[in-house]
Amino acid sequence: MTKETDVRVEDKLYQNRYRVDSGRSHIKVTPHVTPSPELLALVKLCPARCYELNGNGQVEVAHDGCMECGTCRVLAEGKGDITWTYPRGGYGVLFKFG
Amino acid sequence: MTEKFDAIVVGAGMAGNAAALTMAKRGLKVLQLERGEYAGSKNVQGAILYAAQVEKLIPEFREDAPLERHLVEQRFWMMDDASHTGLHYRSEEFNEERPNRYTIIRSQFDRWFSKHVQEAGAIVLTETTALELLQDARGRVIGVRTDRAQGEVLADVVVLAEGVNGLLGTRAGLRERPTRENVALAVKEMHFLPRETIEARFNLKGDEGAVIEAAGTISRGMAGMGFIYTNRESISVGLGCIVSDLAKTGHSPYELLEAFKRHPSVAPLLEGSEVKEYAAHLIPEGGYKAVPNLYGDGWVVAGDAAQLNNAIHRERSNLALASGQMAGETVAELKGRGLEPTAKNLAAYKTRMMESFVMQDLKKYKDMPALLHASSQNFFLTYPQLVSKAMQNFVRVDGTPKIEKERRTMKSFFAARSLGGLLGDAVRMARAWR
Ligand SMILES: Cc1cc2nc3c(=O)[nH]c(=O)nc-3n(C[C@H](O)[C@H](O)[C@H](O)COP(=O)(O)OP(=O)(O)OC[C@H]3O[C@@H](n4cnc5c(N)ncnc54)[C@H](O)[C@@H]3O)c2cc1C
Numbered sequence: 001m002t003k004e005t006d007v008r009v010e011d012k013l014y015q016n017r018y019r020v021d022s023g024r025s026h027i028k029v030t031p032h033v034t035p036s037p038e039l040l041a042l043v044k045l046c047p048a049r050c051y052e053l054n055g056n057g058q059v060e061v062a063h064d065g066c067m068e069c070g071t072c073r074v075l076a077e078g079k080g081d082i083t084w085t086y087p088r089g090g091y092g093v094l095f096k097f098g
Numbered sequence: 099m100t101e102k103f104d105a106i107v108v109g110a111g112m113a114g115n116a117a118a119l120t121m122a123k124r125g126l127k128v129l130q131l132e133r134g135e136y137a138g139s140k141n142v143q144g145a146i147l148y149a150a151q152v153e154k155l156i157p158e159f160r161e162d163a164p165l166e167r168h169l170v171e172q173r174f175w176m177m178d179d180a181s182h183t184g185l186h187y188r189s190e191e192f193n194e195e196r197p198n199r200y201t202i203i204r205s206q207f208d209r210w211f212s213k214h215v216q217e218a219g220a221i222v223l224t225e226t227t228a229l230e231l232l233q234d235a236r237g238r239v240i241g242v243r244t245d246r247a248q249g250e251v252l253a254d255v256v257v258l259a260e261g262v263n264g265l266l267g268t269r270a271g272l273r274e275r276p277t278r279e280n281v282a283l284a285v286k287e288m289h290f291l292p293r294e295t296i297e298a299r300f301n302l303k304g305d306e307g308a309v310i311e312a313a314g315t316i317s318r319g320m321a322g323m324g325f326i327y328t329n330r331e332s333i334s335v336g337l338g339c340i341v342s343d344l345a346k347t348g349h350s351p352y353e354l355l356e357a358f359k360r361h362p363s364v365a366p367l368l369e370g371s372e373v374k375e376y377a378a379h380l381i382p383e384g385g386y387k388a389v390p391n392l393y394g395d396g397w398v399v400a401g402d403a404a405q406l407n408n409a410i411h412r413e414r415s416n417l418a419l420a421s422g423q424m425a426g427e428t429v430a431e432l433k434g435r436g437l438e439p440t441a442k443n444l445a446a447y448k449t450r451m452m453e454s455f456v457m458q459d460l461k462k463y464k465d466m467p468a469l470l471h472a473s474s475q476n477f478f479l480t481y482p483q484l485v486s487k488a489m490q491n492f493v494r495v496d497g498t499p500k501i502e503k504e505r506r507t508m509k510s511f512f513a514a515r516s517l518g519g520l521l522g523d524a525v526r527m528a529r530a531w532r
Binding site for chain 1: 133134135138139140141142143203204205206208224225226227244245246262263265275276277278281283285287288332341344345348349350351352353356373374375376377378379380
C-alpha cells in the first residue's frame with residue numbers, strides 16, 4: 001500500500017475564495033469533557049481540517065476554511081455534538097469552479 | 099417583503115433552476131432564493147452534463163452555454179497500487195452535431211442557467227439564506243423566512259431544491275437528515291494545463307473530451323470512486339467515499355486524493371499542472387430506498403435533497419434537472435387548473451416521477467448501494483487486486499507454461515474468496531443489476 005505522507009490542507013485551501021464571516025461561526029462544538037467517537041473522527045474526516053484536538057483533549061472547530069460540505073453535520077449533529085447552520089447569505093466559501 | 103408568490107424555489111442549483119425556469123416560462127410568479135454570492139458559487143460537480151435533459155429545458159443551450167468538452171471516450175479503471183485494468187470505450191459517433199455528453203464547470207454553468215431563469219421572468223435573490231419554512235396551524239407550508247431584514251415571504255408552494263445537505267426540509271421534519279451510510283464525501287481539485295497538453299495526454303483533438311472513472315485500492319477497501327475528467331484547459335480530479343466508511347477507518351479524504359494523484363497511472367496525466375481550487379461536497383448514495391417523501395401540503399422536494407442518484411450511471415445532476423422540471427410542471431399545471439397545491443393535488447408530482455426514468459432507474463438498482471457497501475472489501479480491494487494479478491499473469495511472458503499460469507490465477511481467486519464467496523458475489527451482483 002502506498003505510504004500516505006502528510007498533506008498540507010492549508011496550502012490547498014489557500015487556493016480557494018472565501019468571504020469569512022469573522023466572529024460568527026456557523027458551526028459550534030458543544031462543550032464536552034471527553035469527545036465522542038464522532039467528534040474524534042472529524043479531526044481526520046473534515047476535508048478542510050476545521051476540527052482539531054486541543055491540549056486538553058477536547059475537539060475544537062475553526063470555521064475559516066470550511067467548504068460547507070456538511071459531513072460533520074451528518075456525523076455529529078444527531079447526538080448534539082455540534083450545531084450546524086449555513087453561513088449568512090453571501091458569506092462562506094465561494095467556488096470559482098466548483 | 100410580504101408579497102405573495104405562486105412559488106418559492108429554495109436553491110439555484112440544477113434542480114432549483116430547472117423548476118424555476120419551468121414555472122416562470124409558464125407565467126407563474128416565481129421567487130428563487132440562493133445563499134451563494136451567485137448561482138453556482140456553492141456547488142460542486144465532476145462534472146458530466148447529459149445533453150438530452152438540458153435540451154428539454156433550453157433547446158438551444160449549445161449556442162451559449164459554457165460547455166467544456168463533448169465526450170468521445172469513457173474509461174473505467176480497476177486499480178491496485180501499481181496498475182490499472184481498463185475498459186475504454188471511444189467512438190467517432192460521439193463527434194455528432196448535437197453531442198450527448200459534455201464536461202462542464204459548475205459555477206460557470208449555474209450562472210449561465212440562472213441568467214435564463216431570470217430572463218424567463220423569475221425573481222432571483224442571491225446572497226439570501228432561507229432559514230426556515232413557514233407553516234400554518236395545520237402544518238401546511240406557506241412560505242419561508244430568510245436572513246434578510248423583514249425576511250418573510252409567502253407563496254402557494256415551496257420547491258425545496260436545497261441540495262444534499264438541505265436544512266429546511268429536515269428541520270421542518272419533512273424528511274430525515276441523510277445518514278452516514280447514505281452519503282459520500284467527495285473532494286476534488288482543478289488542475290490547469292495548456293489545452294494542447296491535455297489533448298496530447300488524453301489523445302483528443304479540438305473540443306473532444308475523455309473521462310476516467312476509477313475504483314479499486316484507491317479507496318482502501320471503502321465503497322468509493324475516483325474520477326478524472328477533461329475540461330478545455332483544466333482537469334478535474336477527485337475521489338469520494340461513503341462517510342460511514344471514512345468514519346470507521348479514519349482515512350482523511352485529502353490523503354486519499356493525494357495518493358490517487360500520485361498513482362503511477364495518474365501522475366503523468368497531471369504532471370506540471372497548476373491547482374487552482376480544492377473543493378469538497380457530499381453526494382447522495384442511498385438510492386431508491388433512501389428517497390424521502392417527495393411532497394406534502396404546500397411543498398415538493400427535488401434533486402439531491404431527495405437523494406436522487408443513479409450511482410451506476412453516474413447521473414445525478416441529470417436527475418436533479420428532470421425532477422426539478424417535473425416539480426415545476428406539476429405546480430404550473432395545478433395553478434393552470436385553478437387547483438390548490440395541497441398534498442393530495444401535489445401527489446401528481448410523485449406519479450410523474452414514478453412513471454419517468456428517474457424513479458424507474460433508481461428502482462432497477464435499488465439493492466446496489468447496500469450490496470456494494472456491505473461487500474466493499476471484496477468489490478473495492480480484493481477483486482481489483484486479483485484482477486490485476488490475473489492480468490499480469492496473462493501478459494507477462496516468463497517461460498512458465500500457460501496452464502500453470504492459469505492454475506495460479508484461479509488459485510489466487512479461491513485463496514482470497516472461496517468458491518462460495520465468488521459465486522455468491524456474482525449472483526448478488528447480477529440480482530442487484532437486474
Ligand atoms: C465531486 C462531485 C462530482 C459529481 N459529478 C457528477 C457528474 O459528473 N454528473 C452528474 O450528473 N452529477 C454529478 N455530481 C452530482 C451533482 O453535482 C448533483 O447531483 C447536483 O448538483 C444536484 O443538484 P441540486 O440542484 O439538487 O443541488 P445543488 O446543486 O447542491 O444545489 C443546491 C442549491 O441550493 C442552495 N441552498 C441550499 N440551502 C439553501 C438555503 N437555505 N437558502 C438558499 N439557498 C440554499 C445551495 O447554495 C445550492 O446552490 C457530482 C457531485 C460531486 C460532489
